[in-house]
Amino acid sequence: xxxxxxxxxxxxxxxxxxxxxxxxxxxxxxxxxxxxxxxxxxxxxxxxxxxxxxxxxxxxxxxxxxxxxxxxxxxxxxxxxxxxxxxxxxxxxxxxxxxxxxxxxxxx
Amino acid sequence: xxxxxxxxxxxxxxxxxxxxxxxxxxxxxxxxxxxxxxxxxxxxxxxxxxxxxxxxxxxxxxxxxxxxxxxxxxxxxxxxxxxxxxxxxxxxxxxxxxxxxxxxxxxxxxxxxxxxxxxxxxxxx
Amino acid sequence: xxxxxxxxxxxxxxxxxxxxxxxxxxxxxxxxxxxxxxxxxxxxxxxxxxxxxxxxxxxxxxxxxxxxxxxxxxxxxxxxxxxxxxxxxxxxxxxxxxxxxxxxxxxxxxxxxxxxxxxxxxxxxxxxxxxxxxxxxxx
Numbered sequence: 001x002x003x004x005x006x007x008x009x010x011x012x013x014x015x016x017x018x019x020x021x022x023x024x025x026x027x028x029x030x031x032x033x034x035x036x037x038x039x040x041x042x043x044x045x046x047x048x049x050x051x052x053x054x055x056x057x058x059x060x061x062x063x064x065x066x067x068x069x070x071x072x073x074x075x076x077x078x079x080x081x082x083x084x085x086x087x088x089x090x091x092x093x094x095x096x097x098x099x100x101x102x103x104x105x106x107x108x
Numbered sequence: 109x110x111x112x113x114x115x116x117x118x119x120x121x122x123x124x125x126x127x128x129x130x131x132x133x134x135x136x137x138x139x140x141x142x143x144x145x146x147x148x149x150x151x152x153x154x155x156x157x158x159x160x161x162x163x164x165x166x167x168x169x170x171x172x173x174x175x176x177x178x179x180x181x182x183x184x185x186x187x188x189x190x191x192x193x194x195x196x197x198x199x200x201x202x203x204x205x206x207x208x209x210x211x212x213x214x215x216x217x218x219x220x221x222x223x224x225x226x227x228x229x230x231x232x233x
Numbered sequence: 234x235x236x237x238x239x240x241x242x243x244x245x246x247x248x249x250x251x252x253x254x255x256x257x258x259x260x261x262x263x264x265x266x267x268x269x270x271x272x273x274x275x276x277x278x279x280x281x282x283x284x285x286x287x288x289x290x291x292x293x294x295x296x297x298x299x300x301x302x303x304x305x306x307x308x309x310x311x312x313x314x315x316x317x318x319x320x321x322x323x324x325x326x327x328x329x330x331x332x333x334x335x336x337x338x339x340x341x342x343x344x345x346x347x348x349x350x351x352x353x354x355x356x357x358x359x360x361x362x363x364x365x366x367x368x369x370x371x372x
Contacts, residue, residue: 123236126235126236129236130239133357134295137353138286138295140254141284199345202349209360217367221366221367
């Protein structure tokens with residue numbers, strides 16, 4: 001299973017392989033410990049935070065690469081992970097927005 | 109059996125291939141150095157058996173070549189007669205290894221690129 | 234340091250070492266007939282080169298360095314050339330202890346090693362390029 005797109009977990013995802021079943025991780029930084037998300041909103045919140053962390057990780061990796069000597073593959077992985085995370089978040093955001101609009105258009 | 113992250117596995121393999129490449133480079137450069145013993149990395153299967161496939165660089169912002177230390181590079185057993193200079197490098201084997209490394213690396217990057225593109229396409233549409 | 238960058242550094246040291254070796258061989262070949270200038274004087278003495286491997290702390294690679302460039306202590310062959318400026322009282326001239334065939338074989342070996350190191354440089358560079366290419370052409 002690749003990167004687990006769309007698998008929003010409402011339960012703890014502390015399995016042996018941290019990255020395979022978490023939302024939006026792709027090749028980004030592994031979560032240091034997932035909390036149980038009790039509501040959908042919390043799950044979305046976690047996903048968004050994870051995306052931001054992934055993006056920051058990619059940025060730091062790129063800065064270090066520009067400044068000096070860093071493992072090329074790690075920078076590439078970080079950047080690709082950020083791309084994946086960002087795209088996924090955007091897609092989810094679009095779906096949520098269109099769902100909201102649809103609901104708001106429903107006649108009472 | 110736990111699901112394996114393709115990207116993580118690919119990264120691990122590319123790191124292993126890079127370490128192997130540096131070992132081959134050392135062997136070729138020292139092909140005429142007296143007393144030099146040819147080295148090689150432990151097989152990739154052994155690496156996989158040893159550690160479950162997960163990200164090694166776990167903290168965001170923590171970069172550097174620390175993960176390569178996980179692969180042991182050890183001197184190869186000399187096969188066949190040893191030269192009087194005690195140099196055990198066989199150039200043909202090293203060039204063959206280099207070819208294998210290149211093939212595996214190309215496959216590795218191709219697979220990663222393909223799945224990354226597939227991911228992006230899926231998510232965008 | 235990046236393992237591929239280490240491979241590049243190691244291969245570059247190999248190129249340098251083999252170049253130095255070729256320089257020594259060509260010096261020997263060029264001076265294969267260089268006798269002394271005064272009667273009974275010693276001719277050109279063959280040079281030999283030896284390598285040693287150094288572990289580079291920064292990259293973790295085994296670089297190859299020149300250990301020494303020494304002189305071959307083998308005896309000088311003697312030829313009968315009474316007219317030569319270096320001829321001794323009996324008309325014998327000491328010639329350089331350079332064997333052209335050995336030097337040519339060494340030159341071929343050095344060439345082969347140089348090409349192999351060059352291949353490593355190209356490959357390491359290509360692998361790095363491939364890795365960076367992963368990021369490219371993403372829409």
